[in-house]
Amino acid sequence: MSESSMTRPRAAAVHHTSLGVDNRKLGVWAFIGSETLFFATLITTYFVFAPVNRMRPDFQDPRKFLDIELTTVLASILLASSLTMVLALSAIKRGDRRWFTTWLLATVGLGLAFIGGQAYEFNHLYHEGLTLSSSLFGTTFFVLTGFHGTHVAIGVIWLLSVFFKVRAYPDSPENPMDVEIAGLYWHFVDLVWVAIFVLVYLI
Amino acid sequence: MVIDTLQLSGIIPLETSCNFSRIIRGGCPGYSRKPYWRGTTLSVAQPHPRASRAGAWRGAFMNMLPRFLLRWSRFLLLIGMSVVLAACSNSPGNTYDPHGDNARRIYELLIPIWWMALGVFVVVEGLLIYAIWRFRRRSDSSATPAQVHGNIQVEILWTIAPAIIVLVITVLTFRTQAANSVIPEDALRIKAIGHQWWFEFQYPDAGADGKPIVTASDLYIPVGRPVTVVLESQDVIHNFWVPKLAGKTYMIPGKTNYLSFTAEQPGIYRAVCAEFCGEAHALMRFRVIAVDEAEFNRWLAQQKTPPPTPAGTLTVNGLTGDAARGQAIFLDARKQCIACHAVEGTNARGQIGPNLTYYGSRQTIAAGVLPYSPENLDRWLREAPKLKPGNLMSRVLTPQWIRQNLSDQEIADLVAYLDSMKVSVTLPPER
């Protein structure tokens, strides 16, 4: 029984629903839609204040503070974690528990590395004199990237809970869907970083 | 098929209608008391015998309804008349009684829109009341009405018709808006600064040595000449509103706004802060005093010169104050006044409170809390915390502080001093 539900879990993963899609997956996509506006607001605020920052006496130049090398590393970490995430999903769909574990833990590890990198960056910036209250750049930058970091942290917790759930109930036919929706959220967080990376760090 | 048609056209009566009271009396043909779901779910409970009373009063009520409507429409009529009355009455803030070009243009825009709105109102409410009256179920009829599901033509009609009205309103609106947002080149510029909870006014370049003339709460403007008020704020958002002269404009910290209007008749106009700005927002008022240009220039000229050395006495509430002594108290740093207030020509240069130069000619005290009079000024100095809760002055001039630092005599002296600084203007009528 357990063998077959691992190999052909998809058949049962979707009950008959009106649109033929999984309820939770639909819910998570809608949630991602909502989160899109959350981050859009933060990014918009950043850009509303960017020119004001430039005109103020306590102006702090983003280009002077932001370290392109560190950022590149961070961006690469998140992009890589998206790859490992989708590989983990692919593995559990195949019923390949070993590779699933590997890829999922790799994703978690990369997520933690990102958080660590961001903590390092924040600490560094703080010592260079960039704080929440030092300038409009500090205000908008930390709140935007901080909330992104919080989302990464939530994503890590989510992934870990999926990991433990799959371990506790290895035969549950819901496992692939659990992984898939956690993955959707994870990719979305990566997506936000794609935007922040170009809008905040490069432009 | 034929039967269907006949039924729909109402020739053969259709299914008896099934309302609540009929169902519970069990009198609905074609409607089984034992529904299909009964076997599968909980059974439908039997109705309570008292329920049938509902049928009895319904008849009575139906008979009452037209009378109700009649009364109701009379009430509406009454309200309608009140609107007209209100439009003609002369309350000091009446927006239907414009005395400035800006407010007048708005009023003139409002009238055609009101007519259109009235049209929409009458059509909708008329149809509604007609429908209630005409199509309400009579107790004798039992036909099921024709099951009409829709009609594209009428849908298009009632999409287009409002769209046309809306278009007209839009065009009218744009025209008025264009006219009202012009800032004339030659307008007199006056700066108005919002404070919690009073208005400061500055006439740039008008004062001695190119300094601005600074005053508060009374805004003097010339009649017939465009004025542009430059609006700023010191703390939170305020809203500058002289209903009879012009629409509102916010005073926003960190932003400068402009409002242009021309007063068309001389008058003292009531004005308020219209945006909630904290505890005493309700008591943040001012007056606009529109005088003809010659009088205005005379006023300006007097404001330019600092008040002369005070002299004379004044009796308030039985105590006689001395203006010269009052000035000395006022300028005595231990009495705190100069920490916050300025008077031209003295070393009082406080910036926190209103500039008190020529205070004796003010119309009101503390942004409209009390009408100006020496008695009320005396009250203000004693009871500022009570008269205007939360205001900054009462943080220092607490009753206890006054008891320790200002004797009754000293207060009388202060009143005499402040009252002695007067300019001469012929005041226009209250509007």
Add this chain to the structure above:
Amino acid sequence: MAGHREEHGSHVHGEHSHSDRFYWLVAGVLAVVTALEIGLFIINEQHLIAKWLEVTLLLILSTIKGAAVVMFFMHLKGDAGIFKFVFLVPLAFATTLFLSFMVLFSDHVGIAG
């Protein structure tokens, strides 16, 4: 029971998952695009091309990246239409929010109200 499951399984959207090789390929493309972005950024510190051109190029590149993540990693491409709806509609609103605020807070909008 089994028959009924078959029936529903058969028309589930987004069924055709890609091979792992394909995901590596996408990741490779993402890496290349990121490298291009950073390259552009570093090179243009000498102001070789106009700022607006750099910004446009960067935006195009990152749009490609984002689209790749959404379409292939999140499988939006080929998945049920409803997912596209609940993601792209808010994305449109978000864009509206951003662009309209940029206009409203620019200096080009007149001052007098």
Add this chain to the structure above:
Amino acid sequence: MAIAERPAETVSLPRVNVRPGWAGWLSTTDHKRIGIMYLVSAFVFFLIGGIEALLMRIQLGTPDNTFLTPDVYNQMFTMHGTTMIFLGLMPLNVGLGNYMVPLMIGARDMAFPRLNALSIWLFIFGGLMLYVSFFVGGAPNVGWFAYAPLTQKQFSPTAGVDYWIVGIGLTGVASIAGALNFIVTILNMRAPGMTLNRMPLFVWMQLIVAFILIFAFPVLTVATIQLLFDRHFGTRFFLPNLGGDAVLWQHLFWFFGHPEVYILILPTMGIISEVLPTFSRKPIFGYAFVAYSGVAIGFLGFLVWAHHMFAVGLGPLANAFFGAASFLIAVPTGVKIFNWLATMWQGSLNLTTSMLYAISFIGMFVIGGISGITLASPPINVQQTDSYYVVAHMHYVLFGGAIQGIFAGIFYWFPKMTGRMLDERLGKWQFWLMLISFNLTFFPMHLSGNAGMPRRIYTYEADMGWGLWNLISTIGSLLLAVAFLIFLWNVLTSLRRGPIAPADPWDGATLEWAVSSPPPVYNFAVTPRVRSRRPLWDEKYPHLVNGSHEAPTARPRSPLHDGFEREIPAVMEPIHLPSPTYAPLIVSVGITILGFGIIYLGDFGLIAASAMLVGLLIMAAGIFSWVRISHIDSPHHAHHGV
């Protein structure tokens, strides 16, 4: 033709697993119980908001009155507005939706029953949080739209604003979770044959509102978070003296705030679209137009926010754009109004209390809509904004519209929800008294507003000429209170002594009337099969179907075309009901403690941080038991007997 073709014998009815008494309510995951909890708690908050309104009205009844101090008055209108919008009207709509939507689409429950429970608890705790502020140094006193920079610590030093932020935040999370639940339920849990174009209009409007909600609320969430950071963590988003921007707050707030008013009105427009056809004994006129005009309103609603800011000085161009866009909303709204009139036209109107409220909704909403149109004209607006004219407008749409719509819904569905009929005679007394006193209260506000009376003033001078209007308003509001007392009395007595309600007391057309009153826990023993917009009606009156003017709905080409037309499996599925669980309650307790911690983090760092830690731990415990129970509940688990 039968809605459910299978005989009952093949269905194994579920073992109903409900804890008795209070425990049952605290651990419930049943959408009907949650709906009732929403309705009751929202109504309690509504009454509190109403009492705050009465206190304000008493203060304003005469000029220069000293019944309330200014600070208390300011707390009153802030709490009144916040309560009515976030804790009264919104959850009343959610409550009706929670109860009725699954029934109307033929579902057994919401898509995520435990998330649903989380929503109700977060809502209740959010509301309580807001009211706790009264006892810890004063309620918020900055108005329900909390304009910056008045909300900054410098001007509002008490914790009131913080409680406002966190309270709104909790109810906001609840609303988003609830909206996601509605979206998935409505899109994905419809009975076979219930296509989008056959959905009851109430369900349509709830769907639209759920989408508006998940798009609009995040913007408010971000704005309030930024405000919280300004107050406690040294940022300066809305601090103009440090380069922040007071106008940004307004844009963010109203980008949320205007869609919010359609969140409030659209569900009640849905109610009207159910009630009018039922009591006119006709189908809704122009179903598609009524449905899609709702979509149009929801969409346009996102493009007009700055009509609340015409006096801000955005510039003529921006004002012109937002004014014109606002006017445009009159068109889809008019479409609805006229379709409702056409629904009544040539009907056989049964003037029950519910119907009277529905009719009166149209009558009063139009007045509010028209005053909205004058407000949407920028030049006129600058005279009327921030005056009592706005107060009149908003109460005509909020009370004359939304609250009357809610009453139409409550009188309509009360029998379904409780199994008892409300007393119609008392209902009509309530209706007429309310209609008259409502107009007495709010109509004069148009006049005082145009006579120059600003809003949010705790006192005014006698010589301003507003005294009469205010006195009438105050008398009206006291009469309104009587109307509400009649309603309370009606509910309390009817619950115990009211006539037992049959399944289908009004001869309804939609699925909720196909089950007993109140419905069984599992709603439908057999999932109904839907073939038209009026499944129950067509079953009761088959002879009317052919003669109807409805174009026959084309069957989809393939039965699997969109998933709707799938056959019901031959073997009846056993009914799964989610088990009762305390997990959502525990999680929301944790989140609430977290919220308290955030308020005091800036001032009492260590204590607050440890409180937050406790909150997190409670949350984690809740989530743990949540995951466990949801695994046990999953259908596969039951199948495999794991």
